[in-house]
Amino acid sequence: MPTKTFTARNWQEALLMVKAELGEGAVILTSAARAARPGQSEQVEVTASNEADAVARGKPAAGGTARQLAKVYGKSQPAPIMPGVGGALERELGELKELVRGLSLRSDLAQSRDFAPPLRALAAHMQMQGFSPERTGQVCSLVGRAANEAEAMAGAVEAMATLIQCGGPIKTTVAQCRVVALVGPTGVGKTTTLSKLAANFKVSAKSRIGVITVDTYRLGATEQLRTLGGILEVPVRIVMTPGEIQAALRELRECDLLFIDTAGRSPKDAMRMNELRAFMLAAQPDETHFVFPATHHPRQVHAAIEKFGTGVSRLVLTKLDEAAALGPALDIVLGAGKPLSYVTTGQNIPGDIELADSHRLARLMLGLDELSVGHPV
Numbered sequence: 503m504p505t506k507t508f509t510a511r512n513w514q515e516a517l518l519m520v521k522a523e524l525g526e527g528a529v530i531l532t533s534a535a536r537a538a539r540p541g542q543s544e545q546v547e548v549t550a551s552n553e554a555d556a557v558a559r560g561k562p563a564a565g566g567t568a569r570q571l572a573k574v575y576g577k578s579q580p581a582p583i584m585p586g587v588g589g590a591l592e593r594e595l596g597e598l599k600e601l602v603r604g605l606s607l608r609s610d611l612a613q614s615r616d617f618a619p620p621l622r623a624l625a626a627h628m629q630m631q632g633f634s635p636e637r638t639g640q641v642c643s644l645v646g647r648a649a650n651e652a653e654a655m656a657g658a659v660e661a662m663a664t665l666i667q668c669g670g671p672i673k674t675t676v677a678q679c680r681v682v683a684l685v686g687p688t689g690v691g692k693t694t695t696l697s698k699l700a701a702n703f704k705v706s707a708k709s710r711i712g713v714i715t716v717d718t719y720r721l722g723a724t725e726q727l728r729t730l731g732g733i734l735e736v737p738v739r740i741v742m743t744p745g746e747i748q749a750a751l752r753e754l755r756e757c758d759l760l761f762i763d764t765a766g767r768s769p770k771d772a773m774r775m776n777e778l779r780a781f782m783l784a785a786q787p788d789e790t791h792f793v794f795p796a797t798h799h800p801r802q803v804h805a806a807i808e809k810f811g812t813g814v815s816r817l818v819l820t821k822l823d824e825a826a827a828l829g830p831a832l833d834i835v836l837g838a839g840k841p842l843s844y845v846t847t848g849q850n851i852p853g854d855i856e857l858a859d860s861h862r863l864a865r866l867m868l869g870l871d872e873l874s875v876g877h878p879v
């Protein structure tokens with residue numbers, strides 16, 4: 503069967519058209535959406551073929567496009583439903599099913615008669631920003647009533663700002679050394695964030711800074727901090743055992759602020775997690791910031807924090823600039839259940855970091871603010 507392109511007002515309608523014409527086994531090959539602002543009518547375009555045809559032509563079923571859509575709407579990549587031959591196809595179909603369910607839920611919200619037109623427009627806008635149906639419903643319910651779309655949007659900012667908990671900056675106290683540890687999964691931006699914070703506190707707040715790293719696993723990890731130490735003229739200590747961390751803390755106790763960088767840990771690696779806990783137990787940090795990127799699926803955040811232990815006091819949300827849409831970040835922030843301290847918006851040290859602010863974050867998540875006009879720490 504040749505491929506066919508369907509144009510519709512929304513994803514649900516497009517997928518229903520695909521299903522009606524090409525059957526249950528239809529495969530989506532490409533998709534595109536236009537217009538995301540309230541008040542504008544959306545149009546989506548989906549090109550599809552039937553599954554047997556796509557597989558015969560060597561296409562990996564709905565793979566690329568399902569992932570592309572999933573990225574926009576913050577869907578995860580579920581584990582294969584069936585291992586071995588056909589597993590990939592099963593997984594792609596599973597993704598598509600999950601996607602259709604999510605789209606239809608969101609579409610229900612956007613069209614629900616329970617909501618007045620301004621709130622329906624808000625729900626449609628939130629769906630385009632990748633908010634989960636649950637959060638969209640929650641925010642619309644909190645807004646409750648709005649005379650027009652602008653009022654609904656302003657209400658959404660306020661509602662979200664009440665949901666997003668921010669914990670303020672790292673607090674330095676005169677004549678007292680504050681110990682702040684950064685923990686989190688691998689590659690989430692711990693060392694980069696630490697470097698940004700160290701540079702900002704050293705330059706702007708004129709604090710006496712020290713850095714301790716227990717990340718001796720990754721080649722170059724300590725080198726990165728040594729270089730930073732050289733540039734900022736701050737002491738950097740590399741420790742290999744919990745005993746050494748206590749010695750380094752004693753040695754650097756004259757500092758106002760001591761940052762501890764830790765090696766990225768997979769929450770599934772029990773041995774390495776125990777090792778990290780032993781370091782944290784020895785260091786007894788005043789604040790432990792859990793670093794998590796806006797690009798990860800919200801479903802992972804809560805379980806990861808639980809694995810990192812009760813010592814986590816703050817959440818640092820990184821890589822806002824890399825997220826396809828920031829709506830899913832609301833689920834990360836609320837799922838974490840910890841106040842936000844900082845958000846990071848790029849790789850530049852010391853520039854790409856902001857103190858978390860609930861209104862600013864609400865506006866970013868709703869796509870009303872630009873990352874580039876941020877307020878530095």
Ligand SMILES: Nc1nc2c(ncn2[C@@H]2O[C@H](COP(=O)(O)OP(=O)(O)OP(=O)(O)O)[C@@H](O)[C@H]2O)c(=O)[nH]1
Nearest residue numbers: 688689690691692693694766820821846847848849
């Ligand atoms: N785009 C973007 N990249 C970032 C951001 N923060 C960190 N990175 C990049 O993410 C990569 C990993 O950053 P690291 O700071 O090494 O991450 P880490 O958590 O210390 O990694 P491990 O120590 O290996 O667990 C680097 O390439 C950073 O430049 C951010 O806010 N935006």
Ligand SMILES: [Mg+2]
Nearest residue numbers: 692693717723
């Ligand atoms: Mg690191």
